[in-house]
Amino acid sequence: xxxxxxxxxxxxxxxxxxxxxxxxxxxxxxxxxxxxxxxxxxxxxxxxxxxxxxxxxxxxxxxxxxxxxxxxxxxxxxxxxxxxxxxxxxxxxxxxxxxxxxxxxxxxxxxxxxxxxxxxxxxxxxxxxxxxxxxxx
Numbered sequence: 001x002x003x004x005x006x007x008x009x010x011x012x013x014x015x016x017x018x019x020x021x022x023x024x025x026x027x028x029x030x031x032x033x034x035x036x037x038x039x040x041x042x043x044x045x046x047x048x049x050x051x052x053x054x055x056x057x058x059x060x061x062x063x064x065x066x067x068x069x070x071x072x073x074x075x076x077x078x079x080x081x082x083x084x085x086x087x088x089x090x091x092x093x094x095x096x097x098x099x100x101x102x103x104x105x106x107x108x109x110x111x112x113x114x115x116x117x118x119x120x121x122x123x124x125x126x127x128x129x130x131x132x133x134x135x136x137x
Contacts, residue, residue: 004073008080015084022086031086031131039089042078046093050074068104072097088135091128098124 022030034042054070057063079093098121105114 004077007077011077011080011084015080018084019086031088031135033088033135034082042082042089046074046078049077064108065104068100072100072104075100088128088131091124091131094124095121095128 050067050070050073053074054067057066057070063069075093075097079090079097082090082093098117101117102114102121105111105117
C-alpha cells in the first residue's frame with residue numbers, strides 16, 4: 001500500500017505538469033479518446049498487472065481478497081495514468097474502481113468508506129458525461 005501511495009504521488013506530479021502544458025480549447029483542456037489498438041493494449045496490460053499483483057498478494061500476504069484488492073489497485077493505476085494524459089476512458093476505469101470498491105469495503109464492514117466510494121462513483125459518472133461531451137472524435 002505504501003508503494004502504491006508513492007506511485008500516486010509521483011503520477012500526480014506528472015499529471016499536474018502534463019495538464020499545465022496541455023493544449024487548451026474552449027476555456028478548458030483538450031480531452032480525447034484512445035484508438036481501439038491502444039484500448040486493447042491498456043486492457044491487456046492492466047489485466048496482466050492485476051493478475052500478477054493479485055497472485056503476489058495471495059502468495060505473500062494474508063489479504064482477505066487479494067484479487068479484488070489487486071483489481072482496485074491495478075484499475076486505479078491505469079485510470080490515473082490515463083487521466084493524466086486526458087483520455088476519456090479514464091472515467092470508465094474510475095467507475096469500475098468505484099463499483100468494485102463499494103462492494104469490497106461493504107463486505108469488509110467499512111460502510112463509511114463504501115459510502116465514500118459511492119460519492120466517488122457519482123463524481124466519476126459526471127466526469128465521464130462531461131469529458132464525452134468535450135472529447136474530440
